[in-house]
Amino acid sequence: MPTLDEKINEHFPGRVVRKDLTAKVKGNAVVPTYVLEYLLGQYCATDDEASIEKGVENVRKIINRHYVHREEAELVKSTIRDKGNYRIIDRITVALNDRRDVHEASFTNLGLRKVVISDDWVRKFPKLLTGGVWCLIDMAYFPSDERDATPWLIEKVKPIQLSNFDFEQYKQQRARFTTEEWAGFLMQSIGFNPEHFGQRNKLLQLTRLIPFCERNYNLIELGPKGTGKSHIFSEFSPHGMLISGGEVTAAKLFVNNSTGQIGLVGYWDSVAFDEFAGPDKRIPKGLVDIMKNYMANQSFSRGRESMGAEASMSFIGNTKRSVAYMLKHSDLFEQLPPAYYDTAFLDRLHSYLPGWEVEIIRGEMFTQGFGFVVDYLAEVLRYMRTLDYSDAYNAYFKLDDTITTRDKVAIQKTFSGLMKVLYPHQSCTKEEVKELLEFAIESRRRVKLQLMKMDETFREREVRFAYKDLETGKRVEVFTLEELQYNLVRQMSEEEEETTTAEDQAAPGKAPSAPEPEEQHIVIKENQKGISYQRLFAPYLKGATEIHLIDPYLRKFHQVKNLMEFCEMLYRIKPVGDEIRLKVFTNAESGEKQEADSLLIQVQTHLQGTGIDMDYEIEPQGTQHARSIETDTGWKILLDRGLDIFQRYDYKDAFNLANALQEERMCKGFEVTYVRV
Known part of the structure; x- marks a missing residue:
């Protein structure tokens, strides 16, 4: 039998790269993984060692020659001036200068500001207007005597992202892998060695991909530091935006009413809020109200006009207390800022990913195997946003009638996202469907249980997070892992306490009889x-x-x-x-x-x-x-x-x-x- 790496290279030639190569070429360059793997995919998409070594050397030369390090910005500017034109790799952001009626670009590392860029490039790549995009840029230098003229010219812009792919071929090749092989393939694609992860831990990691393949998906992950919560959202896709600090204005996120310019949700598939937790953070109440409407209805207002968008939202942050403490004394949302500690806002969340189950990242967890070139998988996930797999469980199972519409939508969106990630060809067994459905139900149940603790009105209507097996007629209720764990530990502790008390009260020299x-x-x-x-x-x-x-x-x-x-x-x-x-x-x-x-x-x-x-x-x-x-x-x-x-x-x-x-x-x-x- 071929190894997984051999099988990967056989069925996805030119679409994969050995994942440890990224670290080899990155060095001290603060550049996203998808930028490096875009280049590695051009030169190292093979399993031939000699070709890999040659390709790595080429990519290193490209990074060394064209990537702009901030401390070398002046040297790069001088090179552009001396050569007349020069290609660079940098992150650029474009804004409209309405006084001059031109679009102007700002370069993150090169440090240039207000460089005029052709409207044609902005129309072709509108994401340049929101938050910045990594690009290959051909720069030119033409000094001028005109007042306020800049000598810097942008001749060509090429965002670092895949141009096209064949989804039908992707599905056909997926069918050649077993479920275990495919899950391992995906784990290697996001940089991890699948041998260090059990099936549930793989699901936890792969759930982070759902915002990229499911429209308007709302995910929260709270857990300890060091578990790689922000890695996927910052490094994985050119279609995602990570907002550091968790603070953003309504104008930047949704729409600037003074200019009419749409915000991040109009341009990005996924908008993630890093460092979202923190009771001391001050968040405008108006922003939360807009977010509540958007998360529920996929729309927001610009004056009297209502606008729609498809960006998924992810909220990631750290917890400080143990899960057992939060379950006993507060709730699993206790670390959120007061403005977000709002049951109406939290009820819009489709899934709560239990970050405390995700292990702290260790060196041996990283893979040296082959995985998809990040940009290729990012395009696949983006294409699948147009698909809907939410009813794929209907052939085998039926959700309990007590589950509310909002809970049902949340469960179906999580289930649909996991189906797209693991079974894009929609060929899976009843047991595999059951696994994903139970995971999706648990993810929403975790949200609902906390809402019931926070607000008694959520307890007025009985909701059973259960499903019916259509073949056997059996009804199965799904519980969160922490419910099972906490109740089991508490039960055992109580039994031990009872035994200890009995021993303490026994007559001297006479041992009590322990429960049979x-x-x-x-x-x-x-x-x-x-x-x-x-x-x-x-x-x-x-x-x-x-x-x-x-x-x-x-x-x-x-x-x-x-x-x-x-x-x-x-x-x-x-x-x-x-x-x-x-x-x-x-x-x-x-x-x-x-x-x-x-x-x-x-x-x-x-x-x-x-x-x-x-x-x-x-x-x-x-x-x-x-x-x-x-x-x-x-x-x-x-x-x-x-x-x-x-x-x-x-x-x-x-x-x-x-x-x-x-x-x-x-x-x-x-x-x-x-x-x-």
Whole structure:
């Protein structure tokens, strides 16, 4: 079977680039990723190493020769003067000088202002009038004796963006990838190694693409610092605008009533507000009122005239408190400025992306594989804004009748966006549709639950965020992950407190009887926290003197580290002076047996003298055993993932709480069944 990179290059030749090349050519140049990848796509869209090296060198020369560094602006001006004309790469913004009746350009890095630009270029590229566009610009120098004349002339402008693409071909090629391969392809396209992300984490990252492919989509993401919230909106597409600081005027965003010039929402597909959170920020109330109308009706007023636009809005910011604290004492919107802490405004949000689930970006998360040239994927997403996939679930599922129209629209827009991103060819299984629908419902439920906490009027009408399976007739209610996690942790904590109280009140020398464990089946969701071996297994292992652990995958370092932590849990629950015999059964291929042996012997050695007597057997790979834990007290615990229930975390960071506390690690999705035998 070809590797993913080989398959990518086979089906999208000339449309992909190796993602680590961007960092190689960028150097200290403060230039967006899509600008660099536009150039890399011209010279390095291949998997041939020799061609790549030659292409990288060409791009470096272009950046060094034509990209304008601010500190070298005067040198570039002098070069233009000496040569008479010269090509540069810079970001230009155009404004109309109504006194002179001309359009004038300003250069971000070159520092030139009020350079006359032909009306023809402005008509051809109207985005030049809003916020600035990175371009290849042919500059000329012609000194003049005329008063107020400038010697700088703009001869040619070429915005750095793809000119055309074939969407039908894109869909046909998508069909050649499995869902897992395609999700990995997209993750590599935005710069990440898919091996470091579970399915839910991939969905969280790819949800950030929805504003680029879904018209008038309103997204909010609040979470801790360092999770890459603004990366997609600032680096990914020439059709998106990131507003730093989260503060903007109504004239700039919607329309300048004095000039009649339309604002950012009229020119950009996506307008994102960075650093949106902050209770101390002062926001004009009038701006919020205009935004509420626009987010609900896709229109805004210019005097008596109503105008429409299609720009999606994204609001990204940082939270300071833990999720559990916010759920208990306030709400998940507590960090917003007072003007935006408005239920009418928040009700317009289609999705709340839980930023606290997104891991802080680490170096090993970046990919060295191939992904779409950013500009190509940006054009694909832009084209799909004209499509509507919101009813693609109707063949299998029906939303609950209690869901309000606004909630339903929000769910459908999120679902439609994810369908466009993952299944643009609209070929997917019932289970794949179910996954996206549940994620979309959860994203809107998160918004609605906070509104119900903030304003009792939202509680007057019962809303069940559920759907009906048309095949089975079963009704399924969808909960947010933090609801499940918080309730589970709280329940476990209460049980532990009850046990402690009973022990404290017991007569001296007489231990209380702990609650009997019961047969049950539990499901842990991906990204859920608050889970540990102690909480999952301890009640069922207490009192056992012999335990058999069957896990075919105990051969790599992180897998055997899990085993050691399992032994640590046994040590904590074992009465002083007693011993537990632990027999471990695992599998390994011939080439892996030596490494597995070495690691398991180390565990065995370090357990000597602790009262945990561990022995192990390594059977050949392919010897099938269901993962389980069985005790001599009559309990059997069936584990669909074995001990490997935690996602990757930075175990090299000595100050990372996840190293010491399993409860602070994000889980993979798994199920556990407890039965008596």
